[in-house]
Amino acid sequence: MARLPQYRRLLEVLDARKVVTVSSVELAEAAGVNAATLRRDLSCLGTCGTPGTGYDVPRLREMVDRALALGRDWPVVIAGAGYLGHALARSRGFNSGGLRVAALVDIDPLQVGTVVDGIPVSHLDDLDDLVHRHRTTLGVVATPANAAGDVVRRFAAAGVRAVLNFAPGFVAAPSGVTVRNVDLGAELQVLTFYAARSAPSVEVAGGPPG
Amino acid sequence: MARLPQYRRLLEVLDARKVVTVSSVELAEAAGVNAATLRRDLSCLGTCGTPGTGYDVPRLREMVDRALALGRDWPVVIAGAGYLGHALARSRGFNSGGLRVAALVDIDPLQVGTVVDGIPVSHLDDLDDLVHRHRTTLGVVATPANAAGDVVRRFAAAGVRAVLNFAPGFVAAPSGVTVRNVDLGAELQVLTFYAARSAPSVEVAGGPPG
DNA sequence: CAATGTGAATTCTTTCACAGCC
DNA sequence: GGCTGTGAAAGAATTCACATTG
Numbered sequence: 001m002a003r004l005p006q007y008r009r010l011l012e013v014l015d016a017r018k019v020v021t022v023s024s025v026e027l028a029e030a031a032g033v034n035a036a037t038l039r040r041d042l043s044c045l046g047t048c049g050t051p052g053t054g055y056d057v058p059r060l061r062e063m064v065d066r067a068l069a070l071g072r073d074w075p076v077v078i079a080g081a082g083y084l085g086h087a088l089a090r091s092r093g094f095n096s097g098g099l100r101v102a103a104l105v106d107i108d109p110l111q112v113g114t115v116v117d118g119i120p121v122s123h124l125d126d127l128d129d130l131v132h133r134h135r136t137t138l139g140v141v142a143t144p145a146n147a148a149g150d151v152v153r154r155f156a157a158a159g160v161r162a163v164l165n166f167a168p169g170f171v172a173a174p175s176g177v178t179v180r181n182v183d184l185g186a187e188l189q190v191l192t193f194y195a196a197r198s199a200p201s202v203e204v205a206g207g208p209p210g
Numbered sequence: 211m212a213r214l215p216q217y218r219r220l221l222e223v224l225d226a227r228k229v230v231t232v233s234s235v236e237l238a239e240a241a242g243v244n245a246a247t248l249r250r251d252l253s254c255l256g257t258c259g260t261p262g263t264g265y266d267v268p269r270l271r272e273m274v275d276r277a278l279a280l281g282r283d284w285p286v287v288i289a290g291a292g293y294l295g296h297a298l299a300r301s302r303g304f305n306s307g308g309l310r311v312a313a314l315v316d317i318d319p320l321q322v323g324t325v326v327d328g329i330p331v332s333h334l335d336d337l338d339d340l341v342h343r344h345r346t347t348l349g350v351v352a353t354p355a356n357a358a359g360d361v362v363r364r365f366a367a368a369g370v371r372a373v374l375n376f377a378p379g380f381v382a383a384p385s386g387v388t389v390r391n392v393d394l395g396a397e398l399q400v401l402t403f404y405a406a407r408s409a410p411s412v413e414v415a416g417g418p419p420g
Numbered sequence: 421c422a423a424t425g426t427g428a429a430t431t432c433t434t435t436c437a438c439a440g441c442c
Numbered sequence: 443g444g445c446t447g448t449g450a451a452a453g454a455a456t457t458c459a460c461a462t463t464g
Contacts, residue, residue: 004403005396009378023445032380032391036435036448043447051446052442068399069406076398083300087293093378093395099402137405138398161405164398168303169219170242178404181242182397185303186215187390188286188348188374189278192309193214194388195347195372196279233423246426246457253425261424261463 001041004064006031008097011061023054065097075102075134077160079151080142081111081121084166088142090117102134124154131158141165152179211251214274216241218307221271233264275307285312285344287370289361290352291321291331294376298352300327312344334364341368351375362389 010030014022024042028035042048042055045063049055065071076094078085081104088094089101104121106112112123122130130136139155141148141163148167155163156174165171165181173179220240224232234252238245252258252265255273259265275281286304288295291314298304299311314331316322322333332340340346349365351358351373358377365373366384375381375391383389 002396002400005393005399006380008399009393009396010380013379025445030380032382034435036437037433039445039447040434047447049446050442051440052444054445067403069402070399074402074405083293083297087297088394090293091395093393094398096395097399099395099398138401140398162401164401169223170216170240172242178401180397180401182392182394183215183219183303184298184392185301185306185309186212186219187392188304188309188350189215189218189280189307190212191348191372191374191388191390192279192284193277195284235423244457246459247455249423249425250456257425259424262422263464264423 001044001067003031003033003038003041004068007038007041008061008064008068008070011057011064014057015061019057021054022057022060024049027055068097070097070099072098074099074138075136076100076138076140077103077105077127077130077134077136077155078140078142079105079124079127079155080144080147081106081108081114081116082142085142086116088140089119094140099138102136103130105130124151127151127154128158131155131160137161139163141167141171143167145169152177211254211277213241213243213248213251214278217248217251218271218274218278218280221267221274224267225271229267231264232267232270234259237265278307280307280309282308284309284348285346286310286348286350287313287315287337287340287344287346287365288350288352289315289334289337289365290354290357291316291318291324291326292352295352296326298350299329304350309348312346313340315340334361337361337364338368341365341370347371349373351377351381353377355379362387 024035024039028038045067048060048063078089078101085104089104094101101119104119105124105127106121107124111121114121137160139160141151143151145167148165148171152163152171156177162178165179168183168185170181171179234245234249238248255277258270258273288299288311295314299314304311311329314326314329315334315337316331317334321331324331347370349370351361353361355377358375358381362373362381366387372388375389378393378395380391381389
C-alpha cells in the first residue's frame, strides 16, 4: 500500500509526543484520507486496533514497519551525485527505518573520490562491486535522462531487486526487478492543469500498486 | 490526467526524431500503459487521431500542451534553496514548456543573496513580494518538514493557486489552493515492500486526480 | 486493411453502514 | 457509548471488443 509510509510518519510523530492511543478518525484526518479507507488499509496488516478504544500507537507503528519490511537493514546505492543525488543522500526519508544510503556513484571525475555527508562517491564502473559488497537490494537513479536506461540495466545485472528512477521518461523493468518511475517535472506539469482551472483540492502522489 | 506529461515527453522525443505519425500501440508501449488506456486518455482532448493511420505527432503534441495549459508562461517560485531546491531549479522539467523557475527563497543568510543558475535567492520574507512581481501562480516547497505548513500558508496568502510540496508529511490545502504532496522518502519505502517480496513489476507514480 | 474512438464489461478502489466488541 | 473491522454499495479506472472511418 502506497499510503503506509504516510501513516508511518504520523505514528512516529505521535510516538515522539508520547501519545499512546489514536482513533482511525484522528489518524485519517492527519493523513488527509477517509477514515474507512485508513481502517481498511490497516486491516490488511492483521487485527491491530481495539474497538471502543482505537489503535495502540507503538504497536501499530511496529506492525506498519513490519509490513513495509523496515526494521531490517536496507543499504541503498544512488547513481548520480548531482544536486538531486546529494539531496536524497542527506534526506531523512532515505536514512531512517533501516534505510541507509551506503554509496553514491557518478561518472564526473570531479565528483568521484569526494565524500558526501560521510558517504563516498565512487565511479559508475564500480557499481557492481559496491552492490555486492554492501549487499544492496535497492537502487536509486538520479542521473540525467539519457543515462537512466543504462544505469537501471547495470543495477539489474548487479542483482538489485528494486530501482527508484527519478530520471524523466519511462524505464522498463528488466526481468526480476521492480522499477518505480517518479518524474518530478511531471508532478509540476500536472499542477499547471489545476492552476489553469483553479479547482482547489489536495492530492497525495503515489502510484497504484501493480 | 496524470499521464499526459508522460505522453508529452515521448512526443517531444518523437518530434525531435522527425517522426510524423505514431500509433496508439507504439506510444502506449513506450509509456508503459495499455493501448486502450492511452486512446481513452487522448480522446478526452477531443478527436485527435485518424483511423487507419494513427496520431499526427506535432498536432498531438500541441493538443497535449494545450490540455496541460503549457505554452503560456508559468513562473515558479521555489521555497528552500538546499540541494533539492537547487536540483529542481536547474532541472529541465521545471524549465520547459512555459514553466520557468523565476525565484528561490530561503531563510539561511548564507544562501540569501546568492544566484543559482541565473536565479536569485531571496529571503522568505520577500515571498509575497516576489509572487506578485512575477505574477506567480505555482509554488514549490523544498524545505525541511517543520517549515512546510508555514510556507504553504505564505504561498496561499500571496495568491498562489497551486503548490507542489516535497516536504514529508501531509499539508492541508488552504481554501482556493491545490496542494500536491510528494514524499520522496515514501517512494523508497514502498520499494522495500516490493524488494522484500521480490515480485517484479513496473510502476509509474502519480496520484489519482481528485 | 489498419487503427481510432467508444459502448460495455471488468477490475480495482473508495466509501457507506452496521454488527460486534470493549 | 465509542470505535474497529468488514460485507455490501458506489464509484473510478482500466481493459475488451468492435463498429466506424480513412
